[in-house]
Amino acid sequence: MTENGVDSGLSQSCNGSETLVGDSRAPKTPLVDNKLCKDFNDTIKLQQAARNAAGDSPYQPRPPSLPRTRKGRTPEDSIRTRRLRSSQESLSDPVGSSTDSLKEDATVSPTGGFALGPASPLKSDPTVGLASTPVPVVFRKRGSSLSEYEHGPVRQQQQQQDSPELRLRSARMRLSPLQPTGSLPPLHQNLVSTAMRTANRIDKDCVDYGTRSVQRLHRNLSESRLLDDALSDSVSVNSMRSTSSVLSPIKPQDVRNRSFLEGGGLGSGALLGVEELTRYFPDRRLGLYIVTWNMQGEKVRGGPGKGLPSNLDDLLLPADSDFVQDFYIIGVQEGCPDRREWDTRLQETLGPHYVMLHAASHGVLYLTAFIRRDLIWFCSEVEHATVTTRIISQIKTKGAVGVALTFFGTSFLFITSHFTSGDAKVYERILDYNKIVEALSLPKGLPDTNPYRSTSSDVTTRFDQVFWFGDFNFRLGHDRAGVESIIECAAGGDMAALLEHDQLAKEMKDGSIFKGFQEARIHFLPTYKFDIGTDVYDTTTKQRTPSYTDRILFRTRYVDDIHVLKYTSCSSIKTSDHRPVVGVFHVKLKAGRDTIPLGAGQFDRVLYLEGIKRRSTRELKMREAMKNQSSVCAIS
CATH class of the missing domain: 3.60.10.10 (Endonuclease/exonuclease/phosphatase)
Known part of the structure; x- marks a missing residue:
């Protein structure tokens, strides 16, 4: 501080032509020249002489002056405007500091001194009573506190132009991390296997059905109070290919252009065409x-x-x-x-x-x-x-x-x-x-x-x-004793030695029967002839030879x-x-x-109903028998 109550940094900046650096907003005018600094020093001297004549001590502290605001605006509005402007600048400025977002605008020189804007009027000190004299406005030093700035005798009201140098040093607000308004939903278990994901994939033109089906599923579960404990079965969700069933969705225009029972060729709407075949048999088997x-x-x-x-x-x-x-x-x-x-x-x-x-x-x-x-x-x-x-x-x-x-x-x-x-x-x-x-x-x-x-x-x-x-x-062209001997010696189901005597295999090889037909390899015992209810081959007087009939x-x-x-x-x-x-x-x-x-x-509908009825009756009888058996065991 100088003896007239002005920061020493101000006089230092006015002794030479320093480069301006803004803290929250960049200046809008060029830097002051030496002549302007000289005029400002002269004005300071006149104010000091006036204070001496009035008997005031240059070192007597006085309360800070309230900042002047624009017409119709309160100080709170100004502070809110500065915060909003600093926030907007911080979003676009990658190098700004988050500590200056709430500080007032100031133009600061690189050396840490104050810099002046040109031709700004200086408010007269109310304690002195001097006439208003045009003086440049003094801005607080970057990094100084708000109270130190308010002790200064002058204020600025005119906005200044931005410059690249000042933009690099502009303030930036550090935003707090976003927090959810409510509790996060629990992670659901996925019960679908890889094979089922492939088999129940959603059609490419109906990819939105999965989302809509999930919403509908969650809504239904919420109504039944089962949402918190239910597992998300993606097998059911992914297979919901329409809004009402697991069937593939069909557009009305497709129904108009095709018949489901007759007509159509190999087009996309054919009942027996490639599209339906691929849907039911992806591997064509x-x-x-x-x-x-x-x-x-x-x-x-x-x-x-x-x-x-x-x-x-x-x-x-x-x-x-x-x-x-x-x-x-x-x-x-x-x-x-x-x-x-x-x-x-x-x-x-x-x-x-x-x-x-x-x-x-x-x-x-x-x-x-x-x-x-x-x-x-x-x-x-x-x-x-x-x-x-x-x-x-x-x-x-x-x-x-x-x-x-x-x-x-x-x-x-x-x-x-x-x-x-x-x-x-x-x-x-x-x-x-x-x-x-x-x-x-x-x-x-x-x-x-x-x-x-x-x-x-x-x-x-x-x-x-x-x-x-x-x-x-067709029989085995060998006596029974020889056939039984080969069966006993057969290891691991290898019946090749037995099939060498097979009449059918011989005739098929000669081409006299079943032309173009094939048969899988046989690894089971001859299927004829057994005594009923046993695994013993024919014991009657005919003693038929075991054969693959x-x-x-x-x-x-x-x-x-x-x-x-x-x-x-x-x-x-x-x-x-x-x-x-x-x-x-x-x-x-x-x-x-x-x-x-x-x-x-x-x-055959009648046969279908009769078979299902018998199946249900058999199941009930089995349950009743098991119940009676358990009751007997409990009594004993």
Whole structure:
């Protein structure tokens, strides 16, 4: 401080031409020159002389003067304006200081002294009574306190121009971190697997449905007071492809442009086109479960060891299978007299997920086709035909039943047959085969998917995929003792030594039967002939040689379209002298056209309801039996 009460930094800055630096706002005028500093010093001297004449001590402290404000504005408004301006500058200035955001505007020289704006009027000191004299305004030193600044005798009211040097030193407010208004939601568990994410992905044109479904799910859970404890199952959320169900959304215009049952080609709206095929079968593979069984004409209700098995789960739903298949095709030879009862048993076992697509018979030859209920819309009408191989056509114990259908764009033919029996009647069995392939009149109304590969003399050439199964009655051309010896020596299911004597394998190799057909490798024991209810081969006086009479063969128009997953026998079914044979296949599919005669969802409704009713009754009986058993144990 000088003796007149003015900071020494002011006189230092006026002794030379210093560069201005602003603290909160940059000046708007150039720096003062030497002449202006000289005029200011003269004015200070005049004020000091006036104070001396009035008898005031230059060192007597006096209260700070209130800052002048613009007309109609309070000091609080000025401070609020400065804070807002400093905040705006701090957002755009990366190098500003956060400590000066609430300080008043000042123009500061790099040396720390005060700098002056040009031609600013100086307010006269009210204690002196001098006339107002134009003097430059003094700004507080950067870093000084507000009280030190208010002790200064002069104030500035005119804003000054910004400069690059001052902008680099401008103040910046340090904003506090944002805090949430409420508590954060809990992290939800994700219960979906990778496979399910792929299988239930949301369509690209419907990506907003997932968000909308989450909102709807949370709203419903909130209403039921379960939101806090519920797990977010993304399987359900991601599978909500429409606003009301898990089905894929359909636009009204798409419904106008297409028919769901007929018409359309390979466009995006075709029922049997690529879009629908990819949606249901991403890998284009259909699962087939085929069973052939000679039931030996057993009655449904009979004496001990007679009748149908009490439970068909081991036959249709084996415990070693990971998944059920899309189609179940069951062929029976020498079936039970009550075919309806047999079909009802099958429906009861497969349950509500399957419906009977078609059932055909030829005497005691039965062929039944079940399909998953949600795939029935992609299937054509089902056609069937029969052929008898007996000289007297009224005797229908030997022959064949064929069922034909088209699924999407792939045509299928399923044949179950029963050939002539007898160890030495190989030639008669070949005649049975030739008669069947020539006389089986299929297809009838279904279009041939590839007529260039079809021949009129062989029904198996008119379809893409053909499965032929049944009791072919081909035997092992070896004595029983030799066969039993080979069976005992077979290790790990290797039946190659036994199949060297197989009549069917020999005839197929020679090309005299089943031309173009294949068979999976056999790793199971011969399925004929057993004593009923046991695992012992024939002990009667005939002493029949164990043989592979029950077989499943397949043929395809295209290489590698059929992949074998399982080929085995069901050893737990012992109500016949034959063991059932089971084959599981994956078949490649192709897209089709809606112009084929579609089945339009037809199935046997009466059989479906009866099978579900029996299934429920059986479940209730099992629970009641378990309850009674537990009660007996508690009493004892």
